[in-house]
Amino acid sequence: MTPAGRRIVAAAEELFYNRGITAVGVDLIAERSGVTKRTLYNRFGSKDQLVAAYLAERDRRWRSLVRAAVDACESPAEAVVAPFEALRTWSEGNTRGCAFINALAELPDPAHPAHRIAADQKLWLLHLFEELAAAAGCPEPASLATRLLVLHEGALATQPLPAPTLTESTDLARALVRACVPPTGRDRAE
Amino acid sequence: MTPAGRRIVAAAEELFYNRGITAVGVDLIAERSGVTKRTLYNRFGSKDQLVAAYLAERDRRWRSLVRAAVDACESPAEAVVAPFEALRTWSEGNTRGCAFINALAELPDPAHPAHRIAADQKLWLLHLFEELAAAAGCPEPASLATRLLVLHEGALATQPLPAPTLTESTDLARALVRACVPPTGRDRAE
DNA sequence: AGACGAGTTCACAGATCAGTATACCTTCGA
DNA sequence: TCGAAGGTATACTGATCTGTGAACTCGTCT
Numbered sequence: 005m006t007p008a009g010r011r012i013v014a015a016a017e018e019l020f021y022n023r024g025i026t027a028v029g030v031d032l033i034a035e036r037s038g039v040t041k042r043t044l045y046n047r048f049g050s051k052d053q054l055v056a057a058y059l060a061e062r063d064r065r066w067r068s069l070v071r072a073a074v075d076a077c078e079s080p081a082e083a084v085v086a087p088f089e090a091l092r093t094w095s096e097g098n099t100r101g102c103a104f105i106n107a108l109a110e111l112p113d114p115a116h117p118a119h120r121i122a123a124d125q126k127l128w129l130l131h132l133f134e135e136l137a138a139a140a141g142c143p144e145p146a147s148l149a150t151r152l153l154v155l156h157e158g159a160l161a162t163q164p165l166p167a168p169t170l171t172e173s174t175d176l177a178r179a180l181v182r183a184c185v186p187p188t189g190r191d192r193a194e
Numbered sequence: 195m196t197p198a199g200r201r202i203v204a205a206a207e208e209l210f211y212n213r214g215i216t217a218v219g220v221d222l223i224a225e226r227s228g229v230t231k232r233t234l235y236n237r238f239g240s241k242d243q244l245v246a247a248y249l250a251e252r253d254r255r256w257r258s259l260v261r262a263a264v265d266a267c268e269s270p271a272e273a274v275v276a277p278f279e280a281l282r283t284w285s286e287g288n289t290r291g292c293a294f295i296n297a298l299a300e301l302p303d304p305a306h307p308a309h310r311i312a313a314d315q316k317l318w319l320l321h322l323f324e325e326l327a328a329a330a331g332c333p334e335p336a337s338l339a340t341r342l343l344v345l346h347e348g349a350l351a352t353q354p355l356p357a358p359t360l361t362e363s364t365d366l367a368r369a370l371v372r373a374c375v376p377p378t379g380r381d382r383a384e
Numbered sequence: 385a386g387a388c389g390a391g392t393t394c395a396c397a398g399a400t401c402a403g404t405a406t407a408c409c410t411t412c413g414a
Numbered sequence: 415t416c417g418a419a420g421g422t423a424t425a426c427t428g429a430t431c432t433g434t435g436a437a438c439t440c441g442t443c444t
Contacts, residue, residue, distance in 0.1 A: 006390070024300045026216035029431060040392055041433085047390095051432065101299065105351055109296035110214045126355055150362040153355075158348025161295055165316055165343075172340040180366075196420065219401060230422055231403085237420095241402065 009047045011037040016058045021103050025055055025110045055107070056117035062103050063125050069094060070132070080140035084148075084181045087129065087156060088174040095163060095170065102160045129153060140185045148184060152177055199237045201227040206248045211293050215245055215300045245297070246307035252293050253315050259284060260322070270330035274338075274371045277319065277346060278364040285353060285360065292350045319343060330375045338374055342367055 005013075015037035019028045030051050034041040048054040073090035077083040100106070104122035111118050133149035142148050159173040195203075205227035209218045220241055224231040238244040263280035267273040290296070294312035301308050323339035332338050349363040 008391070023302055024216065026214065027300065030433085031431085040394095042393080042435095043391055045433065100302065101295065102351070105291065105295065106299035108354075109291065109299045110217065112213055112290065123354070126352065130355070130357060147362060150357045150359055151366050153357070154345060154348035154352055154359050154363045154366075156348070157351040158344035158346070161292070161347040161351045162316065162344055164298075164313070165320070167320060167340045167343070169340055169344050172337060173344045176341050176344075176370075198421070220403085221401085230424095232405095232423085233421055235403070 006047065008037070008039050008043050012039055012044055012047060012054070013057050013061050016054055017062060020055065020058050021062075021098070021100060021106075025107060030054070052116060052118075055111070056121060059104060059107055059118050059121045063121060066094065066125075067128065070129075074132075074136065080136065081181055081185050084133070084136040084140050084142075084152070084185075085174065085177050086136075087132070087152075088159070088170075088177055091156065091159060092170060092174075095160075099163065101163055102157070105157075105161070126153070126157075129156065137181075137185075140181065142181075142184045144184070148180060151180060196237065198227070198229050198233050202229055202234055202237060202244070203247055203251050206244055207252060210245065210248050211252075211288070211290060211296075215297060220244070242306060242308075245301070246311060249294065249297055249308050249311045253311060256284065256315070257318065260319070264322075264326065270326065271371055271375050274323065274326040274330050274332075274342070274375075275364065275367050276326075277322070277342075278349070278360075278367055281346065281349060282360060282364075285350075289353065291353055292347070295347075295351070316343070316347075319346065327371075327375075330371065332371075332374045334374070338370060341370060 012033060016028075016033050019033055019036065030041060030044055033054070034044050037044075044054070048057060070087050070090045073086040073093075074083050077086050104125050107118045108122050113119075130149055130153045133152045134145045137145035137148045137152075155173040155177050159170045162169040202223060206218075206223050209223055209226065220231060220234060223244070224234050227234075234244070238247060260277050260280045263276040263283075264273050267276050294315050297308045298312050303309070320339055320343045323342045324335045327335035327338045327342075345363040345367050349360045352359040
């Protein structure tokens with residue numbers, strides 16, 4: 005990716021996320037990134053593909069944050085809840101909800117490249133939860149993973165409400181893990 | 195509301211929800227509702243106010259569905275989970291997620307009339323959960339209500355995923371209610 | 385020297401957008 | 415009978431939208 009290309013994606017990220025995709029024109033993105041509209045089209049070909057690049061870049065950053073939170077955990081049981089801790093960090097700078105849900109709201113066409121990226125993002129988290137649950141010894145990792153995903157997305161969606169939704173969902177997630185995974189030691193009575 | 199006004203709101207609901215608010219022009223709404231653009235502006239004054247009317251109408255329909263589900267319950271413990279049953283019915287015809295979350299994604303301006311309607315809708319459900327939890331004898335209704343709201347919104351947000359998120363969140367909600375409300379005789383079915 | 389890729393400048397096409405102006409028609413109650 | 419209200423028909427404004435065309439500059443590598 006060329007330097008101009010990176011600046012374009014950075015400007016697109018800020019504008020698309022905060023103002024909405026349809027509401028932001030390519031002229032504004034070009035101006036904000038100090039680049040000509042011609043260059044924008046030479047790099048990305050169309051606005052739709054720029055939208056896809058924006059979501060892909062956001063997904064990349066978010067996944068690396070989650071991965072880091074998971075890897076920093078000492079026990080497998082802690083690791084299962086790590087994405088919720090990552091969400092706390094992530095939410096500080098992103099108060100407009102989930103960029104992928106928001107993108108799907110504006111782009112109904114299933115053929116749009118943004119659709120696959122958004123769906124993949126949710127599925128990646130679901131499968132991560134499932135792997136972590138299995139690694140922690142949960143007898144039914146698929147069910148727990150689905151529940152954790154619901155809690156995660158619910159906390160994200162209710163972000164702007166005057167209720168401690170992230171705290172409550174994290175606490176509940178921790179309780180779910182505790183309930184189906186034997187606590188730290190491996191010598192719990194079976 | 196005049197007959198033409200009702201047709202306009204009905205057409206706006208279908209188009210705004212399925213295609214996005216910014217992506218749908220007033221000309222299309224006027225055409226779909228068999229009405230002149232002049233009439234549309236005589237009734238609603240601006241597109242923004244039509245958007246508010248669309249969300250208000252949707253909110254009204256949804257609340258009456260939830261109210262009916264709650265009122266149909268026999269025990270207070272069942273009533274707490276009734277909104278999840280209502281969500282199952284509601285989801286059948288609304289596969290594009292939450293109209294209010296989607297609207298907020300497209301309309302970042304907090305001064306937009308849609309903002310208050312969307313926020314009120316979520317707060318109404320939160321307070322409903324709290325009232326029902328208190329009526330069922332839950333010792334900490336605020337905490338339970340927040341958790342139930344997270345589960346509800348999470349189920350809505352993960353709707354398009356190939357995972358039984360609504361079933362899992364309903365089951366979990368039921369377990370939460372059962373755990374904090376003393377079972378009253380025949381509620382302890384298993 | 386020469387080719388090439390990245391980026392610039394700027395005009396322009398064609399469509400669509402929200403919203404308005406003007407004039408006319410119909411129904412219904414006072 | 416009359417006048418107001420609801421609605422129709424059509425043309426229009428001015429702005430904004432995505433996307434393109436063509437010629438130009440500049441640095442880098444061979």
